[in-house]
Amino acid sequence: MSEFVVPEQYTRAVNTTHTGESFPIPDEEKFSYGTAGFRFRAEKLSFLVFRCAYVASLRARQLNSTIGVMITASHNPEEDNGVKLVDPSGDMLNVVWEIYATDIVNATDANLAAAVRSLERQMSQIENSFIATGNTHNARVVCGMDIRTSGPHLMEAARAGAAVFNVNFENIGEVSTPILHYIVKSYNFPQFAEPTVQGYYKAISDAFKELHEITVEPEGSSYQPKLIVDCANGVGAPRFRDLLQHIPKELLEVEFRNESGPLNHLCGADFVKIAQKLPTSFKSEDQDPKCATFDGDADRLIYFRAKTGAEPGAAELFDGDKIACLYAMYIKEQLKAYHETRPTYNIDMGIVQTAYANGSSTRFIKDTLGLKSVIVKTGVKHLHEEASEFDVGIYFEANGHGTVVFSAHFDSIIRRHPHENLALRRLALFSRVINETVGDAFADLLAVEIILRHYGWSMDDWAEKMYKDVPNVQIKVPVADRSIFETTNAEQTLVKPDGIQKMIDQDVAKFKNSRAFIRPSGTENIVRVYAEADTVENTQALGKSLEQVIRNLCIA
Numbered sequence: 001m002s003e004f005v006v007p008e009q010y011t012r013a014v015n016t017t018h019t020g021e022s023f024p025i026p027d028e029e030k031f032s033y034g035t036a037g038f039r040f041r042a043e044k045l046s047f048l049v050f051r052c053a054y055v056a057s058l059r060a061r062q063l064n065s066t067i068g069v070m071i072t073a074s075h076n077p078e079e080d081n082g083v084k085l086v087d088p089s090g091d092m093l094n095v096v097w098e099i100y101a102t103d104i105v106n107a108t109d110a111n112l113a114a115a116v117r118s119l120e121r122q123m124s125q126i127e128n129s130f131i132a133t134g135n136t137h138n139a140r141v142v143c144g145m146d147i148r149t150s151g152p153h154l155m156e157a158a159r160a161g162a163a164v165f166n167v168n169f170e171n172i173g174e175v176s177t178p179i180l181h182y183i184v185k186s187y188n189f190p191q192f193a194e195p196t197v198q199g200y201y202k203a204i205s206d207a208f209k210e211l212h213e214i215t216v217e218p219e220g221s222s223y224q225p226k227l228i229v230d231c232a233n234g235v236g237a238p239r240f241r242d243l244l245q246h247i248p249k250e251l252l253e254v255e256f257r258n259e260s261g262p263l264n265h266l267c268g269a270d271f272v273k274i275a276q277k278l279p280t281s282f283k284s285e286d287q288d289p290k291c292a293t294f295d296g297d298a299d300r301l302i303y304f305r306a307k308t309g310a311e312p313g314a315a316e317l318f319d320g321d322k323i324a325c326l327y328a329m330y331i332k333e334q335l336k337a338y339h340e341t342r343p344t345y346n347i348d349m350g351i352v353q354t355a356y357a358n359g360s361s362t363r364f365i366k367d368t369l370g371l372k373s374v375i376v377k378t379g380v381k382h383l384h385e386e387a388s389e390f391d392v393g394i395y396f397e398a399n400g401h402g403t404v405v406f407s408a409h410f411d412s413i414i415r416r417h418p419h420e421n422l423a424l425r426r427l428a429l430f431s432r433v434i435n436e437t438v439g440d441a442f443a444d445l446l447a448v449e450i451i452l453r454h455y456g457w458s459m460d461d462w463a464e465k466m467y468k469d470v471p472n473v474q475i476k477v478p479v480a481d482r483s484i485f486e487t488t489n490a491e492q493t494l495v496k497p498d499g500i501q502k503m504i505d506q507d508v509a510k511f512k513n514s515r516a517f518i519r520p521s522g523t524e525n526i527v528r529v530y531a532e533a534d535t536v537e538n539t540q541a542l543g544k545s546l547e548q549v550i551r552n553l554c555i556a
C-alpha cells in the first residue's frame, strides 16, 4: 500500500477555508454523520471533505464502481456546507460506511494514516473485495456541488481526497443532489441512462412527454399546465431551467422566482413548510394560484398557494403528505386496472411516512385509500429502506422529500411489458418520470403535473377531493448541545433527558385530538417541536408550552 499523504491545507491543524484563511480544528472536536451526511459551518469543512472523498474512493475501489460525493448543506443557510455520500445504486451511503466515514473524519492528524491503513486492511480481507484482487479500474468518484460560495474550494478538497490513491475523479459542477444520485446510478447501471447531466434531462423529459401524450384530460377538466416556482435562490433555478428546455411550453409553463438572492432566506421548501407562509416575492393577491417550492439543492418539493380567509402572506400547503397521497391514488388506480386484466401477478404497494406526517394524511391513506402507512425515523435513508420492501414503495416526508421505489418484480412485469395495456404503459412511464434513487423536486413536480392533468384537477380540486390538514405547528429551538436528546419509537418518544417525556405527555393531555413530540435535528443545532391539536389556537399553545419545556431545560 502506498503512503497516505495529506496536503497541508487539508490537515485538521491547518484546514484552509474558502476565503484562504486557516481554520484549525481541535483534536477534541467531533463530527457526526447526521440525518443526511456531515453538515457544518463551511470554514470547518476542507479537511472533512478531503477525508470523505478518500472514504468515497476507498468504497469505489472496494466495489470497483462509481461513488458520489455531493457538496451541499441543502436547506441550511449559505454559511453552512456539507457532504452527502452516494452508493453505487444511487441510494444514500450504506450505514456501515457512515461509521467508517465518521471514524476517519474524527481521527487526529497524527492518527489518520494508521486509521486509513487499518480500514484498507479490513477492506482487503473482505471476500469478493476488488481491493484484494487489485481490479479497481472502474473505481470512480463523481462529485457535484450546489451554488454556495464555499463549493468550488470544497470541490478541490474532494479532488485531492480522491487523488490519494489515484481514483478517477469527475467534477460535474453545479447540480441538484438528485441529479448526482441519478448519474451515479447511471454509471453503475449503464442501461439506466447516459451518465451525464444531459442524460438525466433527456431520460426524465422523454418519459414525461411520452406519458403526457397518453394522459387525456377528462371532460370539464380544470387543470392548468402553468405554475410559479420558488427556487429558494438555489441550484434548482439554473438546472430546472435547463430541464425545461426539453419540454414544450404548451405542456408546462413555469414562471421562476427567487433565483439569485440569499440562499434559503425567507424562501424555499423548508421555510414555507415551517412558517406556513408564502416565500418572499410571492403575494396573497398573485393571480396564478398554483405555486411550488424547492429547497437549496432541489431534493424537496412542496406545492402551495395563498391561503384564503387568513392573514396576508399565509400559505396553504400541499406538502409531502399530499403529494404521497396523490401518487398513491394514481398508482392504485393503474394497478387495479392492471390486476383486472392479469390477476395472477400481484404487485403490492405501500406508503412510508415519518412522525411529522399530518394525522389527516395517515387517516386518508388508511380509511380512503385502504392502504397502510408505515412510520419510520426522519431521514430519507430510513424511508427509502422501508419503501424497498414493497413492489411499489411510495415514501414522503411531510417536508417534501420523497419518491417512489420499484422492485425487480415490478420491473419484470410492468417495465418489460409496457405495451400490453394502457395501465401498464402509464405505470411504466410514470416509473421513469420518477427519480427512484432519491427525492427529486424536478421529477416529482413533473409527476404531480401528470396526475393533476389525468384527473383534470385544479388546486381547488386537489384540496377538496383529499383531506384537510389538522392544525399543526413545527418550532425550531436552538440548543447548545442537541446530543443530550435521545428518542425511541420512530422518534416519537423522548428517552433522554430523564423526565421530559412525562412533561410532554402531560401537556398533550390538556388538548383535544392532540399529538406532539420533540426530537433533535440531525442537520442543524436545534431541537424540533411538532404539535397537532383540534384548533389552531390549541396547537400553538401546545407547541409554545413544549418549546418552553426545552428552554427551561437548556437554561437550567
Ligand code: G16
Pocket: 035, 036, 073, 074, 075, 076, 295, 299, 300, 378, 379, 380, 381, 397, 399, 401, 520, 521, 522, 523, 524, 528
Ligand atoms: C435532510 C434529510 C431529510 C430530513 C431533513 C431534516 O433534508 O435528507 O430526510 O427530513 O434533512 O432533518 P432533521 O430534522 O434531522 O434536521 P435536506 O433536504 O436538508 O437534505
